[in-house]
Amino acid sequence: MTDRQFGLPDSGRPAEELLAELRALTAADLPTRGGRTTAYTYDAGRPGVRAAAEGAYLAMLEVNGLDPTAFPSIVALERQVVGAVAARLGGDERTPGIFTSGGTESILLAVKAARDARPEVAEPEIVVPATAHAAFFKAGAYLKVKVVAVPVDPETFRAVPEAMAAACTDRTVLVVASAPSYAHGVVDPVAAIAAAAAGRGLPCHVDACVGGWLLPWLAEAGAQVPPFDLSVPGVTSLSCDLHKFGYAPKGASVLLFRDQALRLAAYFACAQWPGYPVVNSTVQSSKGAGPLAGAWATLQALGADGYRELGRAALDATRRLVAGVGAIDGLRVLGTPDATLVAIGTDGEDPPDLWELADESRGRGFFLQPQLSVAGLPASLHVTLTGVSGEGVDGLLAVLRDSVAAVRARGPVAPPAELLALLGQLDFTTLDDAAFAALLPAAGLDLSPGAGTRMAGVNRLLDGLPPQLRDRLATRFLSALYSPYLDAPGA
Ligand SMILES: Cc1ncc(COP(=O)(O)O)c(C=O)c1O
Incomplete structure (x- = not known):
């Protein structure tokens, strides 16, 4: 059974089989526990609290x-x-x-x-x-x-x-x-x-x-x-x-x-x-x-003391990350965060390509969320630190250092000027899901099984487009993703 199969089974299936299928499907998701997915998920790291909520x-x-x-x-x-x-x-x-x-x-x-x-x-x-x-x-x-x-x-x-x-x-x-x-x-x-x-x-x-x-x-x-x-x-x-x-x-x-x-x-x-x-x-x-x-x-299960401890741990992790990023040549923290959310930008003579850096870090086990440049504000990679992030900070800093070196070694990546010009002229309302899906490889997005999830091409493209065009492209992508013309990412 794959996610391509559709329709209702003729007879009901046992619960264990369904749960096994869910486990198999979610195996391709980013991990929701342990702090290596630095956006979307908030893990208290306490099985008892999780059990109470469940x-x-x-x-x-x-x-x-x-x-x-x-x-x-x-x-x-x-x-x-x-x-x-x-x-x-x-x-x-x-x-x-x-x-x-x-x-x-x-x-x-x-x-x-x-x-x-x-x-x-x-x-x-x-x-x-x-x-x-x-x-x-x-x-x-x-x-x-x-x-x-x-x-x-x-x-x-x-x-x-x-x-x-x-x-x-x-x-x-x-x-x-x-x-x-x-x-x-x-x-x-x-x-x-x-x-x-x-x-x-x-x-x-x-x-x-x-x-x-x-x-x-x-x-x-x-x-x-x-x-x-x-x-x-x-x-x-x-x-x-x-x-x-x-x-x-x-x-x-x-x-x-x-x-x-x-x-x-x-x-x-x-x-x-x-x-x-x-x-x-x-x-x-x-x-x-x-x-x-x-x-x-x-x-009720965490209580004020639980939140206090998680807050203290997240703050400590954030201070260590901010200091560590500041020491990596080519990276900087944007602004001075008041909370435990950090935007990592680039600086210096030879700034690494942020989008390649995101892919490189993901390949090494840390998901950093891309944030596009807008309204005169520079692009960045987002990290939310929670109560369980502390253990991973040294690993994340090592991944960032190695990823910067790997990205630099590959040399600069030019913005896809022709593609940007082409997209500016496309009429997204007449393009259907199949035609749009066929265009994606040209934009550097390969969602086929085993391709890994490399998003640098798409992020670079989006970053080069005016916001309204980004929005049209993104909704077109979503429509194609929920159509039968694209593989689910990571499938
Ligand atoms: C400051 C702020 N406002 C609003 C939202 C939207 O929240 P939700 O994704 O729960 O709809 C977020 C989500 O990250 C947020 O950080």
Whole structure:
């Protein structure tokens, strides 16, 4: 049975066989434990915590979050989870919140709330730093809200409060700051941005999706953490993902609001159809309660002490990585990270090709996530360090040193000028999945079995294209990937 086989089996298959098939399929995935996949996954490294989350998830597997009056257990759990997050992030037991499926959903709802709280604004806009997460652009696209991206300081990668304030107009419904930004791990000057927003009567959302459940523990471990939470005057909402540094199973984020009116504007209700009256706090209607139970159990199983220890370990690992990268000729850390997220860029006379470096490191066991250049900010490779990263830091630094040497030895790689020009002229709307898939080898992407996952050609190509063309190319790629014309990567 391969992933190419389709359809339903004539008779049901035994569970052991299915689990064996899943094990075989996931063998080609990046590892989710052990800290060598330096993005996407957050491993607490504690089997007991994992077991508690798994048990709780399964215990609530069939419970439907659609109707909190039918399943009061979800109200009890959500109150506890939201309460725990609020208490740590400048709120209290009365702070209104929503448990959502992730950072993107929290951000969508924060933008919806801000938009719907100002129905008189015909063409609403949100003002975000250029380093804000893509989820704000998604919210803008989904909710028909214009996103005004304001350049950040090119040295520190932090938002510039005066520039943010200057970008606000009568149409602005929300101002955004990140704590920290994903790409560079730096915390924006939240207090100044929120004060400037409040001075104009505007709400301010803090995107603490990645940092909300990390920064408080780093501060306790002695790191300098600027104020960023609901205790900061002018901050009106804040998102904090538990499926990141909360170490909870995926599908867990909390959106906090300073007041009930704003949370009410995030809700949706519809009784204008003949079925059950719908009232939702989230984008999803029917939804499993597993992620909520998993997040609750993870918080309870780790406790403040557990998070404190994981925070201290991640901070120590980050300091060692930052110092080590600074000592590698040709590499530098972009900015000064406030959290345990590090962007590795290049410098010097003979900078190594970043995209080759990513492939080279992956081949040597460490996945470093490529981050394209945009808005005048240089390209980089992303590393998120968690509580289990410490053991791997020396190995990662050795891999980086060896990879830089190997990439340099192969010599510089020229940007694919002809291909870039060709792609600029292609009409992606008329190209179908089969034709697009046939083009990929020319772009240097070989997904055939055994080819290994070399992405340098594609990353170099994307980096050379204007962002809108990148987006069209990426969605075309996704469409081809889910069609029968491409092998699944690593298959
Ligand atoms: C700062 C920030 N905001 C939002 C998100 C989006 O979160 P998700 O992938 O859970 O939707 C992320 C994800 O990394 C993030 O780092």
